[in-house]
Amino acid sequence: MNKLDIAKKAVTIVVGMGTTKIVSGIIQNNTTPEKLADKVAILSASVVLGSMAADYTSQYTNAKIDQIAEWWNENVKKKLESSDY
Secondary structure (H helix, E strand, O other): OOHHHHHHHHHHHHHHHHHHHHHHHHHHHOOOOOOHHHHHHHHHHHHHHHHHHHHHHHHHHHHHHHHHHHHHHHHHHHHHHHOOO
């Protein structure tokens, strides 16, 4: 596992947890379950929707990290390697 993979994993964990928390909060603040079955259904849907959103945000952030790494390697790393430093 290289540094880029570690960065992606760390960002995925943080973004995934944040996304799931946000989705759960939205659902909890906009629903009023009356029965136990309603509470279970809402909680289950909240977890699933949060996981779905977290998967998408993970793909998005990984793609952005790859773009940033590519830019860095082309614009900064090559210039540093070719300079006299």
